[in-house]
Amino acid sequence: MALGSVSKYTCPDCHGVLVEIKEGPLVRFRCHTGHAFSPASLMAEINAEIDNGLWEAIRSVEERILLMRQIATLQSEADRPDMALKFERQADDTEARLQLLRDLVLDPAFFGHSPSE
Numbered sequence: 001m002a003l004g005s006v007s008k009y010t011c012p013d014c015h016g017v018l019v020e021i022k023e024g025p026l027v028r029f030r031c032h033t034g035h036a037f038s039p040a041s042l043m044a045e046i047n048a049e050i051d052n053g054l055w056e057a058i059r060s061v062e063e064r065i066l067l068m069r070q071i072a073t074l075q076s077e078a079d080r081p082d083m084a085l086k087f088e089r090q091a092d093d094t095e096a097r098l099q100l101l102r103d104l105v106l107d108p109a110f111f112g113h114s115p116s117e
Contacts, residue, residue, distance in 0.1 A: 003030060011035050012045035047111045054105045061098050065091050 004021035011018055011031035018029040018037070030036045037045065072087035104110055 012049050058101060065094050
């Protein structure tokens, strides 16, 4: 930790504090366990972490939608049409909202890339 000043960032690998080390015009980051990053590699790791987290969130919400639809079917089979409709509407609403997240994840500009890159 004595190698530099404590940065605002955490290590993408172990989530420990990163120290910012300046060596002339060069800047690098290192955590207490030894993970080291240049600014570009730190950005790439953070982007990958965001991407993975967003896809995990999408998968979880998709499972929630499937479960709501299954509950709607079960309610319908149990002759509870009001409850079935409630769960179908909730699934439809969730699916519509999920599309916003999908659009964000699939937008190449979100991570600072243009479609031509």
